[in-house]
Each structure stands twice: as structure tokens, then as C-alpha cells.
Amino acid sequence: xxxxxxxxxxxxxxxxxxxxxxxxxxxxxxxxxxxFTIGPYGRVTLQQARIAAQKIFAARxxxxxxxxxxxxxxxxxxxxxxxxxxxxxIAQHVSQNRSTREISRLLRREFGSxxxxxxxxEIKKRDVIEVVSGIEHRGAxxxxxxxxxTIKTFLRWCVGRAALDQSPADGIPLPSKExxxxxxxxxxxxxxxxxxxRELGGPYGGIAELLTLTGQRxxxxxxxxxxxLDLDGQIxxxxxxxxxxxxxxxxxxxxxxxxxxxxxxxxxxxxxxxxGSKPFQTFSEAKRNLDEICxxxxxxxxxxxxxxxxxxxxxxxxxxxxxxxxxxxxxxISGVAAVYQRHDFLSERKDALxxxxxxxxxxxxLETEIAAWERQRNASRARIKWMFTTDxxxxxxxxxxxxxxxxxxxxxxxS
Numbered sequence: 001x002x003x004x005x006x007x008x009x010x011x012x013x014x015x016x017x018x019x020x021x022x023x024x025x026x027x028x029x030x031x032x033x034x035x036f037t038i039g040p041y042g043r044v045t046l047q048q049a050r051i052a053a054q055k056i057f058a059a060r061x062x063x064x065x066x067x068x069x070x071x072x073x074x075x076x077x078x079x080x081x082x083x084x085x086x087x088x089x090i091a092q093h094v095s096q097n098r099s100t101r102e103i104s105r106l107l108r109r110e111f112g113s114x115x116x117x118x119x120x121x122e123i124k125k126r127d128v129i130e131v132v133s134g135i136e137h138r139g140a141x142x143x144x145x146x147x148x149x150t151i152k153t154f155l156r157w158c159v160g161r162a163a164l165d166q167s168p169a170d171g172i173p174l175p176s177k178e179x180x181x182x183x184x185x186x187x188x189x190x191x192x193x194x195x196x197x198r199e200l201g202g203p204y205g206g207i208a209e210l211l212t213l214t215g216q217r218x219x220x221x222x223x224x225x226x227x228x229l230d231l232d233g234q235i236x237x238x239x240x241x242x243x244x245x246x247x248x249x250x251x252x253x254x255x256x257x258x259x260x261x262x263x264x265x266x267x268x269x270x271x272x273x274x275x276g277s278k279p280f281q282t283f284s285e286a287k288r289n290l291d292e293i294c295x296x297x298x299x300x301x302x303x304x305x306x307x308x309x310x311x312x313x314x315x316x317x318x319x320x321x322x323x324x325x326x327x328x329x330x331x332x333i334s335g336v337a338a339v340y341q342r343h344d345f346l347s348e349r350k351d352a353l354x355x356x357x358x359x360x361x362x363x364x365x366l367e368t369e370i371a372a373w374e375r376q377r378n379a380s381r382a383r384i385k386w387m388f389t390t391d392x393x394x395x396x397x398x399x400x401x402x403x404x405x406x407x408x409x410x411x412x413x414x415s
Contacts, residue, residue: 008053020049083116141176196294203272204286215308254357
């Protein structure tokens with residue numbers, strides 16, 4: 001036994017293994033002795049064993065039982081697996097979110113695949129940083145920001161459930177600085193996008209056109225089921241389960257909006273779907289195809305929503321009416337007025353969307369405008385600003401695509 005720590009010593013097993021242990025009584029003199037195993041000699045040094053023994057004796061003086069705490073820690077390590085906690089988080093928390101599918105996929109792909117077989121108690125700040133940095137290094141800084149925000153929410157949820165005492169993600173800054181987008185398509189760009197969407201057709205073409213005409217959110221349009229639509233009454237009713245602010249929302253459908261919806265195949269249950277069984281999902285590929293058709297650069301689908309409300313402002317639509325069309329939680333009416341003001345401005349919203357519908361021209365008008373724009377550029381002999389000269393381009397192409405050797409050269413090498 002250790003000379004300074006009564007009860008601390010080494011146990012030799014029948015197989016000659018030496019193990020550091022601590023013996024103490026559960027309830028003072030005369031009570032039952034309890035053995036606490038620290039670890040095998042060799043893996044644990046004498047100094048480490050002494051420090052561990054001191055902590056055990058200190059815990060006993062405080063009225064705590066180290067053996068019970070050790071069993072509880074082992075139980076928590078087995079029970080609190082990251083994979084199980086992620087699925088519980090998705091079922092209990094994420095399922096109430098409008099972006100359930102996207103967030104669930106992110107958690108399982110980025111964190112479940114990396115930590116799924118580990119205990120939540122093993123996850124340290126370095127582990128979080130490694131996963132987020134890996135996403136950033138793939139060239140997706142905004143996705144890395146979103147992943148960090150999502151995992152912070154998950155870890156705070158674990159703290160709330162007493163699975164963790166503190167989140168290992170606390171204090172980790174966002175890997176990339178986010179700047180609010182302010183892209184508004186010009187009239188010419190909007191015309192090109194609409195003509196391109198109509199030429200592309202299919203679910204994605206319809207989604208892009210309806211986003212322009214209604215100003216609603218991408219997921220709200222793309223995941224629209226048929227039973228939300230009343231085409232005869234020109235009304236689209238979104239339940240609170242599908243809106244960002246959790247409030248039911250009514251959208252007036254203009255004549256062109258109804259025409260877009262009628263062009264879609266009558267598939268159930270989703271309007272914009274390839275096979276009707278699930279909403280349209282292949283946005284990236286379809287967006288590239290639309291970009292090739294319309295020639296508009298550096299824009300996103302969400303920019304159509306901003307362009308829509310900006311266009312309404314140009315038409316003189318009051319901001320509070322535009323806020324109601326967009327179903328914004330907060331808007332130009334705030335403070336005490338927002339508490340008492342409960343009017344929905346349905347008639348004003350209808351007039352605004354009809355006015356915007358008239359501003360969005362028909363296909364023939366759009367094509368006429370684009371043809372006039374092209375004639376103007378041709379008449380002014382507008383030039384393309386190339387980034388390199390013809391000689392430099394030939395040199396680059398020569399390095400990228402070496403000229404194949406001729407038959408004569410090959411024969412000379414063989415001889």
C-alpha cells in the first residue's frame with residue numbers, strides 16, 4: 001500500500017497482472033470495503049495512479065461515490081451515441097422545421113458519417129472545427145457556415161437534455177463572412193430568365209416563372225401540393241406547416257400564374273414533380289441548363305423574390321402590402337401598431353400581383369424586347385471584352401491540348 005495514501009496500492013492478479021486500486025469503506029469504520037480500479041501498471045504510471053487516488057479520496061470526503069460515477073459515465077458513453085442523438089434531434093426538433101429534409105440530410109451526411117459510432121461525450125471542439133473546415137475546403141464557405149450553425153443547435157439541444165454539460169461548439173466563429181445579397185435583376189435580365197424558363201419548360205421552368213410572378217419562397221413553390229391550389233378561384237393557400245413564420249398564407253394567382261400551373265402535368269400529390277411522388281429536387285443541374293439558355297450570370301432563384309418586390313415598389317405598391325405578399329413576420333408596420341393591426345390587405349395584395357402580372361410581359365412581348373436589345377447592341381457595334389489575346393489563347397490551348405504526333409514522327413521513334 002502507498003505510504004502516504006492509506007487504501008491506495010497495487011493488486012497482483014493470478015495471471016501476474018499488476019493493477020492500481022483504491023480500497024475505502026462505504027460508511028466509516030466497520031463498514032464494507034469497496035475496491036475502485038484505477039488501471040493496469042504500465043498503461044498508468046505510478047504518478048498518474050497517485051493523482052487518481054487523491055481525486056477518489058477527495059470525492060469520498062465530499063460525499064460522492066467514484067464507483068457509482070464511473071458506472072454512470074460508462075453507461076452514458078454507451079447510451080449517448082451521436083448517431084442515436086442525431087436521429088432523436090431530427091425526430092423531435094428538426095421535424096418541426098420547414099427545411100426538415102435539407103437539415104436532416106446535412107446532419108447525417110456531414111456529422112453522422114464522421115461521428116455516428118462515437119459517444120457525444122467524446123466530441124471536442126477540435127472535432128467540430130475539423131468537420132466544418134473540411135466543408136469550407138471543398139469550396140463551400142456558405143455551406144460551412146450553415147453546418148456550424150446547425151451543429152451548434154444540435155449540441156445546445158443535447159445540453160438541454162442533460163446529455164452534455166456544455167457544448168463543445170461554443171466560441172467557434174463562423175468560417176466565412178456572410179454578406180447580405182442585394183442582387184436585383186434588370187428588366188432585360190428578368191425578360192431573358194422568363195423566356196429561358198418557358199423554353200426550358202418542365203418543373204424547373206415552371207418554378208422559376210411562378211417565383212417571379214408571386215414572389216414566394218423557393219421551397220414553398222417547389223413543394224406545392226395540388227390540394228393547396230384553387231385555380232378557378234385563383235387562390236393558393238399555404239398552411240402554417242409550410243411557411244417560414246408558421247402562419248397560414250394566401251397568395252392571389254394572376255392570369256399568368258394560373259397559366260403556368262395549368263401547363264404542369266397533372267401529377268399527384270405535387271405540382272412541380274418529375275414523377276409526382278416527390279417534389280422537384282435537382283435544382284443545381286436545372287439552374288445550369290437555364291443559365292445556358294438565358295445567358296444571365298451571377299444570379300440565384302432567391303433573387304427573383306427580391307426582384308419581384310423591387311418591381312412592385314417601382315409600380316408604387318405600398319411597402320406594407322408588399323410585406324403581406326411576401327408573408328414577412330416583421331415589416332414596415334411594427335411596434336404597437338403591429339400588435340393591433342391585423343388587416344390582411346387581401347384586396348390590395350390582389351391588385352398588386354395583378355399589376356405585377358401586367359408588368360411581366362407575355363412570351364411574344366419578351367422576345368420582341370430581347371430582339372430589340374440585340375439589334376441595339378449590334379447597331380452600336382458593342383464589343384466583347386476578351387480577357388486574353390488570340391495568340392495567348394492559342395498558347396493556352398496548346399498547353400492544355402498538345403498536338404498529337406504525326407504518323408511519320410511515330411515511325412521515326414520506333415526505328
